[in-house]
Amino acid sequence: MNESSESLISASNKLIYISNAGVLIQLKDRKILIDGLCRSNNPIYKDPSPEIAQKIKGGIPPFNDLDLMLITHEHSDHFDPVSVDEFSKNNPGTVILSTPNVITKLRTYDSMEMDKEQANLIEFNLNLHQEETLNFQGMKIRIISLAHMGKNQEETQNYAYLIEYGLKLLHVGDADAVSENYNQLNLVPQKIDYLIAPFPYISIPSARRVIKDYINPQKIAVLHFPHKELDHFGWIKATRKSFANVKEAFIKTNFLEELGTTLIL
Structure with missing residues (x-):
C-alpha cells in the first residue's frame, strides 16, 4: 500500500483498492472483499500483488476477520478459483457468495478439503434483472443480476x-x-453513497446519463x-479527457488506478 493508504488505515469506513475490480470495504465493524482474488488471463488488467494476495489468503490484517467475500462473476480478471479455494480453507468463517458458476467451481475444485456441503458458500441463481436480498450480520445485501458489458x-x-x-x-x-x-x-x-463501477461508466456520455438518471450516487x-x-x-x-469535459457538473468521482489506494467513505 502507498503511504497515504497506511495513514488512513485506522478509519472506520473505508475502501481499499486491491486488484482490477477488487476492493476491500470496511463499514464500522464489518469487512467485505469484492472481486479481490483474481488472476487475469489478459495481462493488461491488474491482479493483486503477490504480497497482498498472500495476506488475503492468510487472513492477515487488514484482511483478517472478513465477514463476506462477494464475487461478481467467473471471469478471470474478477475471480481465481485457486486463490479463493486457498482462502476458503484458511478462513472458514468467511461466507463466500456468488453465481452458480463460481460456486460450482469452488465446490468441485480438487484441492477442496472441507465438507463441500457444509462449506460457507452461498449460491444465488438469478435470471437476468432478477434480484434477492440477504440480511447478514446486520448488513443488508441486495444481489442483482445485470447484463455483462x-x-x-x-x-x-x-x-x-x-x-x-x-x-x-x-458494486x-x-x-x-x-x-x-x-x-x-x-x-x-x-440515496446510494458510493457507486463502484468500471471506467466506461464515466468515459461514455450515454453511461454518464444512466448514472445520473437511474443511480445518482453521492460519489x-x-x-x-x-x-x-x-x-x-x-x-x-480517453477516459480522463472525456471526464474532464464534464467534471465540474458531474458527480464527484475518484479514479482507482494505483493498487493500495484508500478512500475514506
Whole structure:
C-alpha cells in the first residue's frame, strides 16, 4: 500500500483498492472483499500483488476477520478459483457468495478439503434483472443480476451488490451501463453513497446519463483500468479527457488506478 493508504488505515469506513475490480470495504465493524482474488488471463488488467494476495489468503490484517467475500462473476480478471479455494480453507468463517458458476467451481475444485456441503458458500441463481436480498450480520445485501458489458456475454451471469450498513455502496461488477439494466431498479430513492463501477461508466456520455438518471450516487469510484504501460488502446487517456469535459457538473468521482489506494467513505 502507498503511504497515504497506511495513514488512513485506522478509519472506520473505508475502501481499499486491491486488484482490477477488487476492493476491500470496511463499514464500522464489518469487512467485505469484492472481486479481490483474481488472476487475469489478459495481462493488461491488474491482479493483486503477490504480497497482498498472500495476506488475503492468510487472513492477515487488514484482511483478517472478513465477514463476506462477494464475487461478481467467473471471469478471470474478477475471480481465481485457486486463490479463493486457498482462502476458503484458511478462513472458514468467511461466507463466500456468488453465481452458480463460481460456486460450482469452488465446490468441485480438487484441492477442496472441507465438507463441500457444509462449506460457507452461498449460491444465488438469478435470471437476468432478477434480484434477492440477504440480511447478514446486520448488513443488508441486495444481489442483482445485470447484463455483462460487451459482445458475446449473454450467458455470463454478472451480479451487482448493493451493500447497506450505515452507508450504501453499489458494486456493479462488469454490468453494462445501459438503461435496460437500471431503469427498473428504483435506485435513485436509495440515496446510494458510493457507486463502484468500471471506467466506461464515466468515459461514455450515454453511461454518464444512466448514472445520473437511474443511480445518482453521492460519489463514484471507477476502476478496471488497464496497466498504464499496457494501455495500447489509450483507454486511460480517453477516459480522463472525456471526464474532464464534464467534471465540474458531474458527480464527484475518484479514479482507482494505483493498487493500495484508500478512500475514506
